[in-house]
Amino acid sequence: SKNGGKTKPPPVMRYNLNNVTITHNPVENRENVLILTPMARFYQEYWDNLMKLSYPHELITLGFILPKNKEGNAATSELQKQIAKTQTSGPEKARFNSIIILRQEFDPPISSQDEVERHKMQNQRARRAAMAKARNSLLFTTLGPAVSWVLWLDADIIETPPTLIQDLALHDKPLIAPNCFQRYYNTETKKMDERPYDFNNWQDSPTAQQLGEKMGPDEILLEGYQDMPTYRSLMAFMYKPDEDKHTEVPLDGVGGTALLVKADVHRDGAMFPAFPFYHLIETEGFAKMAKRLGWQATGLPNYKVYHYNE
Amino acid sequence: SKNGGKTKPPPVMRYNLNNVTITHNPVENRENVLILTPMARFYQEYWDNLMKLSYPHELITLGFILPKNKEGNAATSELQKQIAKTQTSGPEKARFNSIIILRQEFDPPISSQDEVERHKMQNQRARRAAMAKARNSLLFTTLGPAVSWVLWLDADIIETPPTLIQDLALHDKPLIAPNCFQRYYNTETKKMDERPYDFNNWQDSPTAQQLGEKMGPDEILLEGYQDMPTYRSLMAFMYKPDEDKHTEVPLDGVGGTALLVKADVHRDGAMFPAFPFYHLIETEGFAKMAKRLGWQATGLPNYKVYHYNE
Ligand SMILES: Nc1nc2c(ncn2[C@@H]2O[C@H](COP(=O)(O)OP(=O)(O)O)[C@@H](O)[C@H]2O)c(=O)[nH]1
Numbered sequence: 001s002k003n004g005g006k007t008k009p010p011p012v013m014r015y016n017l018n019n020v021t022i023t024h025n026p027v028e029n030r031e032n033v034l035i036l037t038p039m040a041r042f043y044q045e046y047w048d049n050l051m052k053l054s055y056p057h058e059l060i061t062l063g064f065i066l067p068k069n070k071e072g073n074a075a076t077s078e079l080q081k082q083i084a085k086t087q088t089s090g091p092e093k094a095r096f097n098s099i100i101i102l103r104q105e106f107d108p109p110i111s112s113q114d115e116v117e118r119h120k121m122q123n124q125r126a127r128r129a130a131m132a133k134a135r136n137s138l139l140f141t142t143l144g145p146a147v148s149w150v151l152w153l154d155a156d157i158i159e160t161p162p163t164l165i166q167d168l169a170l171h172d173k174p175l176i177a178p179n180c181f182q183r184y185y186n187t188e189t190k191k192m193d194e195r196p197y198d199f200n201n202w203q204d205s206p207t208a209q210q211l212g213e214k215m216g217p218d219e220i221l222l223e224g225y226q227d228m229p230t231y232r233s234l235m236a237f238m239y240k241p242d243e244d245k246h247t248e249v250p251l252d253g254v255g256g257t258a259l260l261v262k263a264d265v266h267r268d269g270a271m272f273p274a275f276p277f278y279h280l281i282e283t284e285g286f287a288k289m290a291k292r293l294g295w296q297a298t299g300l301p302n303y304k305v306y307h308y309n310e
Numbered sequence: 311s312k313n314g315g316k317t318k319p320p321p322v323m324r325y326n327l328n329n330v331t332i333t334h335n336p337v338e339n340r341e342n343v344l345i346l347t348p349m350a351r352f353y354q355e356y357w358d359n360l361m362k363l364s365y366p367h368e369l370i371t372l373g374f375i376l377p378k379n380k381e382g383n384a385a386t387s388e389l390q391k392q393i394a395k396t397q398t399s400g401p402e403k404a405r406f407n408s409i410i411i412l413r414q415e416f417d418p419p420i421s422s423q424d425e426v427e428r429h430k431m432q433n434q435r436a437r438r439a440a441m442a443k444a445r446n447s448l449l450f451t452t453l454g455p456a457v458s459w460v461l462w463l464d465a466d467i468i469e470t471p472p473t474l475i476q477d478l479a480l481h482d483k484p485l486i487a488p489n490c491f492q493r494y495y496n497t498e499t500k501k502m503d504e505r506p507y508d509f510n511n512w513q514d515s516p517t518a519q520q521l522g523e524k525m526g527p528d529e530i531l532l533e534g535y536q537d538m539p540t541y542r543s544l545m546a547f548m549y550k551p552d553e554d555k556h557t558e559v560p561l562d563g564v565g566g567t568a569l570l571v572k573a574d575v576h577r578d579g580a581m582f583p584a585f586p587f588y589h590l591i592e593t594e595g596f597a598k599m600a601k602r603l604g605w606q607a608t609g610l611p612n613y614k615v616y617h618y619n620e
Pocket residue numbers: 037038039040041065066067130131134153154155156
């Protein structure tokens with residue numbers, strides 16, 4: 001490229017991956033965080049919560065992937081409105097380091113409205129495979145050499161502690177998931193209440209293992225379906241109100257609602273399988289793949305984040 | 311960041327992944343190619359061959375990963391010398407779009423880079439697992455949203471047709487591998503001769519399938535070892551001197567010496583497993599993983615590239 005008549009040499013970038021630290025004190029060590037969000041709909045509450053994160057915004061890169069359909073177009077324009085506000089006219093402190101927005105068409109998972117329960121599970125499989133590919137596209141396309149941490153945060157996570165990143169990083173774990181709940185109006189007590197939401201954070205069970213062993217190589221285990229009881233221990237039900245927020249439990253499957261991952265886990269090759277991997281797909285398959293690469297997932301049953309209630 | 315007293319808004323990048331074309335005519339369509347090379351040693355012949363590639367250099371990004379050891383340091387400084395020459399003082403037409411150099415420490419599986427030591431079967435698994443992680447680090451860290459094609463090219467590939475990228479892309483295949491040979495001095499004929507080199511490009515066999523079925527989940531199949539005959543059909547031996555250079559064969563396993571991959575294959579999640587995946591690892595496991603994602607590998611038995619002879 002030309003630069004005032006003089007030729008500017010193209011950029012050569014050198015990175016020593018060993019110098020990119022990944023520590024339990026990422027603020028002090030100025031570690032870069034990549035927040036990745038697959039987004040089908042835009043919720044103002046998601047953006048407001050994101051803005052309130054106290055991790056230095058200049059160390060945060062945001063990456064979004066939105067589907068190339070009508071709903072995705074609407075979400076993209078709402079997202080861009082908020083981004084423009086933050087990055088241009090808002091206070092400098094609130095601005096993020098950089099923002100990448102990807103648009104992508106997927107084969108829409110086959111819809112079959114009036115099918116029996118079994119078919120709903122089959123729809124779930126196509127949907128999770130499409131989600132896995134969306135997450136991989138986002139990950140492979142945005143993860144640069146300077147990133148220390150990847151925070152997966154779904155677009156419908158509308159409430160977290162502002163110190164979410166620092167709190168999770170403090171545990172110094174390769175993969176760590178808070179417990180995802182949902183607020184709702186309890187018609188019995190006539191009060192606002194809350195209930196467990198994300199059932200993909202779990203510890204394996206002998207029953208699930210045996211189910212897997214009897215399956216063909218292309219079949220998958222799904223969590224949260226009455227037809228296929230797995231007797232796994234779900235983190236969603238491990239929450240204890242009066243106990244330490246930082247209590248850790250090992251996990252064999254993880255969800256994607258909120259999940260902090262050391263960038264090296266992804267760099268070693270851990271991704272979201274869109275095919276059955278040990279009878280698991282997407283985020284649950286990711287936890288298994290990380291494990292195969294030597295990285296153990298951890299959950300924090302008493303550390304809560306909240307999912308939107310439609 | 312400050313810009314002459316005025317605050318410059320941080321960059322927001324929008325990409326429509328559906329607009330990044332991947333076609334059989336990539337030059338005309340101005341498609342970006344990412345050439346990825348894991349490099350333990352620097353060979354001048356590799357660089358000279360790279361420079362001769364006729365694909366427009368301004369559409370090429372180079373990515374290297376070198377080990378953080380004495381040999382890797384030496385290779386890095388030789389590489390940087392050549393890069394400086396090309397990107398700064400050489401003709402503008404020869405310059406590449408951008409260049410990324412990564413340095414990384416792995417647990418060195420074997421101390422010696424000696425070919426005999428490298429190829430010993432008991433050393434292969436740890437070595438190939440380390441190579442898989444190196445390839446993944448390089449891939450996950452350099453693949454941006456604007457890339458159409460990824461050319462995997464080993465650092466000891468010293469001779470290819472200058473039209474390599476165009477010739478391979480013309481086939482419009484998700485993964486396509488030329489046939490990797492090696493020149494040597496034939497002591498019988500007392501003339502320079504050539505022989506097949508890369509045995510990782512193969513078509514599966516019933517024997518290999520049966521071997522796999524009898525194996526434990528953590529065991530791997532390796533190709534090219536007398537101790538473990540697989541009776542796979544190796545592309546290395548399919549070369550026919552007088553036949554069409556563009557003859558295609560389907561492949562079940564691929565090598566990494568030279569391999570052109572549509573970027574979408576990687577974006578869907580296909581990577582180099584460092585763990586046994588259907589009893590395969592690294593590039594061979596990659597072909598299988600691509601297949602699980604719906605992408606079939608192709609080989610060109612009569613299209614030759616050449617490996618260095620130590
Ligand atoms: N890019 C993309 N994101 C999606 C798509 N479908 C859902 N999402 C997002 O992916 C995340 C998980 O999906 P969601 O439907 O909330 O899953 P659930 O909460 O498990 O029912 C959310 O952030 C969604 O906004 C899609 O087709 N494309």
